[in-house]
Amino acid sequence: MTIPGPISPPPRLLMGPGPIGAYPSVLEAMSAPLVGQYDPFMTATMTETQELYRGVWATTNDATLLIDGTSRAGIEAAIVSLVRPGDRVLVPIFGRFGHLLAEIAERALAEVHTIEVPWGQVFPVSAIEEAIVRVQPTLLALVQGDTSTTMNQPLDEIGALCERHGVLFYSDATASLGGNAFEADAWGLDAATAGLQKCLGGPSGSSPITLSPRAVEVVQARKKIEAGIREPGDPSARDFVRSNYFDLGMILDYWGPRRLNHHTEATSMLYAARECARVLLLEGRDAVIERHRIAGTAMLAGVQGLGLTVFGDIAHKMNNVVAVEIPEGVPGDIARAALLEEDGIEIGTSFGPLHGRVWRIGTMGYNAREDAVMTTLAALEALLRRFGAAVPVGGGVEAARDVYRSA
Template sequence: MTQPFVPAKRTIMTPGPVEAEPRVLRAMSTPILGQFDPLFTSIMNDVMEDLRRVFQTSNHWAFPIDGTSRSGLEAVLCSIIHPGDKVLVPVFGRFGQLLTEIAERYGAEVFTMECEWGTVFEPAEVIDEIERIQPHIAAAVHGETSTGCLQPLQEIGRCCRDMGSLFVVDAVASLGGTDVKVDEWYIDAAIAGTQKCLSVPSGMAPITYNERVEQVVNARKKVERGIATAEDELEKRKQPPIASNYFDLSQLQDYWSPRRLNHHTEATSMLYGLQEGIRIVLEEGLADRFKRHRFHEQALRAGLQAMGLSLYADHDAKLPMVTCVNIPANVDGNAIRHLMLEQFGVEIAASFGPLKGKIWRIGTMGYSCRRENVLFTLSALEAALLSHHVPIYAGHAVQKALEVYQRNTEGVQKS
């Protein structure tokens, strides 16, 4: 007889995916509603309203794209890029490279600027390039999980607004774990993912965008649907059709508006999960949630350093939800990770590109960001290193993290 599939229990401490909130999993197991059932469309409306609060925006448009976080990036970029448009991408890790690739695939003239991995740009550097290139779009990563760095955005956003450029931000790693102030930072479009700090399974990409983006989307919509005026026709060559049907924001707007024009069949169970996930975020409160992430990061860092390990990119621009650890010399980083997974059920991440084999990446995101997870991860890592005869300060890591927890638990609502 075929046995039901029961996945192994894991403690997931990667930069994504992370452990899903139990309430989210329960919500996702509830019965299906039809996508035009009034009960379901009311859920769609509630999700839009709650997403505005998490994105800290008054934008009308805030809804999820059905697909992983990359689908949200593609939906926004393909809907606003015209072939030949200038797009500036400041690259400080793997996901800046991804923005570059997507923009190139939709015919943009892409300009990149790069800084050493493990650092971020001074806003003035990016502003100088915006003023020099005058791009139609500046696209930037907020939290770069490949390097554990967090790029300051507000000054860059203000420059884009002054210059008339659209500012598109990849907030996949940061939304729900640290501030993402869409309106205050002059962000025109922001893209997130469910599988990181929102602690929902991978499969949706919440996005938000403002009227400046909507104007670009609607201008192309007129041409595509044959409703352009004579003046519009004069601009037709500047308004080519959107290359993607599935990721066409103009059609998705119709679906998420009161008109409910059918575009695709909504991912019902995923929307249940997203609704519950963002409810949990808002119940905890954004400020308290961000404080919790910083608190557990502090305990993890203290434990790692007490063990004798050094941290990569440990500076003011460190991403609070991802801690990168330098792999000691002559140590097989993958062998350590495999032992932790096989013997303890604890998963941490390797890296790629120029950092492949050089660092481990430990995520403290969403539901995975808990005291027991931090302590267990430190224990598993210490045991794996000792098993491979790596010289560390045995017994120090957990004790140091415990000191952090015992010294200051005030204001942390979720252990």
């Protein structure tokens, strides 16, 4: 057996739909020394991180913390802890990740109902209300920004709608938090989860979550029922959270004042998550969202300046990612691989009906900046020309530059 040398990744400019390059200070934070699980520094850092993420989510929720795992871990923790077997769950689907929410709810033994719109569109509030009235769900599970389609579902009226009908409101904000407006309290969210690897500018591996007092009541009620189970087959076992690791009742005790042991905190990821939130709030939440808006507008103008067709309803596009139709005659996957191998720039393909049809180009986190946008557009122009596409000379860079000049 030959022992390999130290890890040495190639330099990459990650301009796809995520993951992205982390802020340098986040990488530095991850290299900080480890401490014990109940070291006062550790528990103080957990408390600091909770307060920082209240600012990120725009909430006063006490139950604001991290789930150790990728963004999907946060999604699963929220759904399996809020949904009892047999509960009705409504999932409006406008891209790949709505299907994911539906699958996780099915695995939690919910009665799942879905509504769909064509990829590239979002739901009008009226369609969601009609479905709520018809289905009468316990939980509405709705993605905010779905990177598979690049669409950003408006949420600002949904919370009040759910409250009127007695429905819990959960949103997956993995792809959108930090780069697009998200107002957990003002919009009436009961639960929301995200990941670090998109607009928050960190590595995948930690999932911020926030829970309203109403959601906490549901979680705590299930914990009390669980504690009362005595015999196998007890009818109350239907309320038993079917995951130990993702049981929010126990995780809340772990992050709460008593710090009851549940698992060993992922220390380096805690440091990373803390730094992601600290960097965002230091720059200013609104300023970071505006930076993403400008970078996204510049990239949009740039790909249009190259003559590329943008997929989907541009009025509802996320700030941080754009999908473009691959020009006829250009081999999408081969060209994308060439961009990575020769220029060190990664852009994304897509899923399902869009695979091989579009490229997804992201401007998020640390890479939501002018030089990254210009470098990507210049390389994309050269790539397209090399594969036979007729593109205006300098059209992408100049169009993007105009956006920055007028910002």
